[in-house]
Amino acid sequence: MAYRVLIVDDHPLFRKGVRDTLLMEPGLQVVGEASDGQAALDMILRLNPHLVLMDVHLPGLNGLDVIRQARAQGFEGAILVMTAYDSEEQMRHAIRIGANGYCSKDAPPDVLLQNIRHVLSGRYLLGQRVVTATEVRQIIGEAGEIDDRSLSPREREILQYVALGYSNKAIAERLGISQQTVKNHMTAILRKLDLSDRTQAAILAIRRGWVRLPEEPIAPEGKP
Known part of the structure; x- marks a missing residue:
């Protein structure tokens, strides 16, 4: 069985690099690419991939809005956030709203593939830390946090x-x-x-x- 993967990023060269990396892994199949938030959300709901590789800063809906809306509409696949910004606060926020992992775009191909294996196996990736669902709740905390859903x-x-x-x-x-x-x-x-x-x-x-x-x-x- 091949895992279906959707790549979401607004930089064509980065998407190509990720796509080429995924070709190195026989069990992964790229089923689509999106360059903006609304297209990403539409493709997630239409294609129902096993894994979404998600950038945060996208035209239109940002990556975090896409995650929140996809989860609200029942998407159950894994979501791995890949970003150039190393923010502990943003990482915790992404996990709280439904991401399964958060890692750097600078990761070499072998590390990216390993990160993908982690989230597809049900583990959570917090930067360089790999944890279980129970552990991630303890790390990020269960308490509510400020978010932008209350804003008009x-x-x-x-x-x-x-x-x-x-x-x-x-x-x-x-x-x-x-x-x-x-x-x-x-x-x-x-x-x-x-x-x-x-x-x-x-x-x-x-x-x-x-x-x-x-x-x-x-x-x-x-x-x-």
């Missing part, structure tokens, strides 16, 4: 601009709303996330993968 679509949109360094005035101009409306949304965001200022909100959003940062840095537009 407009609040998520504003948080994206805040993370990019936009001022309230610039956000208002971009969205065609008043600065006071932006301030009201910002107040609600901070209350829901239990934070005291917009900088904390921006850092949290970036670390958790709620927002997608551009490949090239941009200059912030003004001050709050």
Whole structure:
């Protein structure tokens, strides 16, 4: 039996490298590739692969949103998050919402294949640690954590601009709303996330993968 694998990443060269690596393992079959979040979710639900290799920063829905929605709609296959960002906080968040593993994109081919074997066998991968389901609950904790599900679509949109360094005035101009409306949304965001200022909100959003940062840095537009 061959395990069906879906590769999700917005960089064609990286997808090709992963696909070539999977060809080294006879028991793995690539059944599809997706370059954005919505396409990934659609393919997960349509193809029902045994394994999804998932990037976090994707156009549209980010990888964590895809994981959350796929699990909510009944997907039971394994999900291995592969990312260039080494974030303990994001790793714990990814596991809590349904990922089976979290590892670096820099892993050499033999390590990637070993990581895949771990998650397909029912174990969890936390960076370089391989643990059982019981152990992973003890490591990441069962307590609830702050996440972005309580935010409205407009609040998520504003948080994206805040993370990019936009001022309230610039956000208002971009969205065609008043600065006071932006301030009201910002107040609600901070209350829901239990934070005291917009900088904390921006850092949290970036670390958790709620927002997608551009490949090239941009200059912030003004001050709050």
